[in-house]
Amino acid sequence: MIADFPFYLSLIVAIVLLVMLANKIKVAYPVLLVVAGLLISFIPGIPMIRIDPELIFIIFLPPLLYEAAWSISWKELWKWRRIIGSFAFVVVFLTAISVAFVANYFIPGFSLALGFLLGGIVSPPDAVSAGAILKFVKVPKRMSSILEGESLLNDASSLIIFRFAMVAVATGQFVWHEAALSFSWMLIGGVGIGLLIGWIFMKVHKYLPTDANMDTILTIVAPYLMYIAAEEVHSSGVLAVVSGGLLLSNHRHRIMSASSRLRGVNVWQSLSFVLNGLVFLLIGLDLPEITSGLEGVSLSAAIGYGLLITAVLIIVRILSAYGAVVVTLIARNYISVADTRSPGFKAPILMGWTGMRGVVSLAAALSIPTQIHEGGADFPQRNLILFITFIVILTTLLIQGLTLPFLIRSLNMPSFNDYLPDEDAEEYIKRQMAKHTVEHITSNYGDMLNESQFLKYVHDKWKDKTNDDVDVKISPEVKSVYLDILNQQRMWLIDQNHNNSQVDEDLIRKHLLQIDLEEERILLIC
Incomplete structure (x- = not known):
């Protein structure tokens, strides 16, 4: 590790240069970083990079979720809560089911449980990718708010599906009532733990004699405590971080001084920049490890399976976006909705095309054990699942990521007049x-x-x-x-x-x- 330190230091410098280039040529930096990682991985003598899933779930994911929870508008999140909830939970579940049936039918050796496992891995879109792209183009505020809100919650729903599918693959059975109880605990326990720890940190910020440096350190520690505490009791660490982050964000002006807020913003902007850059660069650098484990299936066939699953993801998301519009138009006759006007055909196309996948999907795939039980049989199709996940991430970033700005300009979205000019x-x-x-x-x-x-x-x-x-x-x-x-x-x-x-x-x-x-x-x- 020490011997490779100059290499990792050079990666940080490369990230800065690549993001500068991305801003110059008006390309979303996640796309450029993944491609650069791929190219770097082919350079002779480059150290073999292995992404430890615990590194992603413990080191990277909590602060990135926490920063997103602090940045998002609670007013917007609540206003569009129904459409955000449907995309973050219902659409993710429908996507996982669709992937399960397609994989079971077209990919040899894939059971429904394995297909459901793959669906849980690749179903959540990546927030960072969409956010990086949307900053280059102008979209209605409601669209960006829905995408940001969805991204806060869809990781939790997909990881819940992933856990249940892992149990089904390992045991060969799926007990619905146990799954329902477990699902309820993951939701309620995750939110409850996040709010409890967030409330404790609120009191610490408000009543203890902290200064700007201490407040900033506490904001860095908070997401890790929330995530680890929730995961220790088998609830959702993602929901814990999101709920606790939203609570603290909503009270930031009552519990922290102006100096703490100003310095904290600067620290968090730099921290999230480095973390986001590293995770996308590591995706490309991990290619040699991913391809080295691909056995029993040809490379061309594996690529074909990955493209097939990518097509399923895109189609299901677009259809779900139109389905959400239809449901809203019907529901407005019985309940109050955020906007009773029809969004037309343009908004669902845009929502459907903003489905780039990212590092959470790859980390989930890497976390699949090599054996079902310790000392037991090999985990079925692990290497193929990992490769398909990589193809999905790569193709959605390249195809959707590069074409999304053009699509937004072509659609010429209306402003919807949600706010005053x-x-x-x-x-x-x-x-x-x-x-x-x-x-x-x-x-x-x-x-x-x-x-x-x-x-x-x-x-x-x-x-x-x-x-x-x-x-x-x-x-x-x-x-x-x-x-x-x-x-x-x-x-x-x-x-x-x-x-x-x-x-x-x-x-x-x-x-x-x-x-x-x-x-x-x-x-x-x-």
Whole structure:
């Protein structure tokens, strides 16, 4: 390991250069990283890379899920909860069933249990790939929100299917009532453990004398504790991290200081960048190990099976997207839905084509044991399952990943008018926040306006909505008042986010960041 350290260090440098190139040529960086990993693996003398599935599930997956939970808009997640839930659970299950029957019929030696196992492995789309591609093109906010929300939950549902299929393959039977109880515990236990640990961390952040460095360290430790605790009691570690992350994210402005939030964002952006880059580069680098275990079937036949399963995944997802539209149009007559308008034929095509697979699928395939029981028979079709998974990841990244931007531009998706236009929303926020600020100052600190030049400047600045700087001295008392004003603005923005459905949360977060920066500036100069 020490001898190969320069090689691993060079991989980090390669990731940075490749992402720069991807941004330059407007290609999603996961695609470029996988291809680069493939090319690097053919270089003579390159160390053999073996992806340890525990490395993915324990080291990589918790922080990446946690970062995604902090980034996603809870308002959007709740608004589109039905379609997100259907894609994250129902569509994943239908995909696994479809793969099971196709594999059982077309691939020699594949039982339904093995097909279901393969389906559980390849059914979840990868969030990072879609997110990296969507940043180069403009799509309606609802589409990106649904994709982000789905990606938070589909790993959990696919890994649950994977576990049940492993039991069926190993025992040769599937007891439905035991599976239902186990499934319920994985869901309830995972969410419950995540919320409990998240609540404990909330109290630690709020009541213990932590600083920005300590708060950042705690946010790094939290997802690992959530994941490991849930997995130890055989519930879903993925759901634990997601639920705990959403809880802490939703209360970040009440439990952490502005300095902690600002520094934490910088640390997490760098950490997630490195982790995401490594996992996609490792996919390509793992090709020699994957192909070396392929025996009993020709390479061309194995590639054909992989392309067949890829086609099934794409077709089922597109059909499921249209099915979701039909169900929504029927359900709107009986229940309240997020939007009663028909999305037309374009949205389901786009949703269906955003099904790139990623490292979670490969890690699940690699976690299949070589033997059914210790010292027992070899696990049937393990090497072929691993190779098919690799082909699925590679082809979906290349075919869908490279064509998705063109498809989005060709479809010319409507905006759906879910929110006010950015210019109108900006004007609304500035005007209303200025009004709220002036009212708060005059009603609570009116007697200090004539005593403090700085406080009078703040009052006039918001009253006139000007942004000119001023060089004045700030007393400790006035500084305390100004920090209270900033906090009132922060609380007003959070209230707007919760109660005003016409304002995009991304815009709210931008203004919250500006307030955090202003608070940090005042604390540093005063």
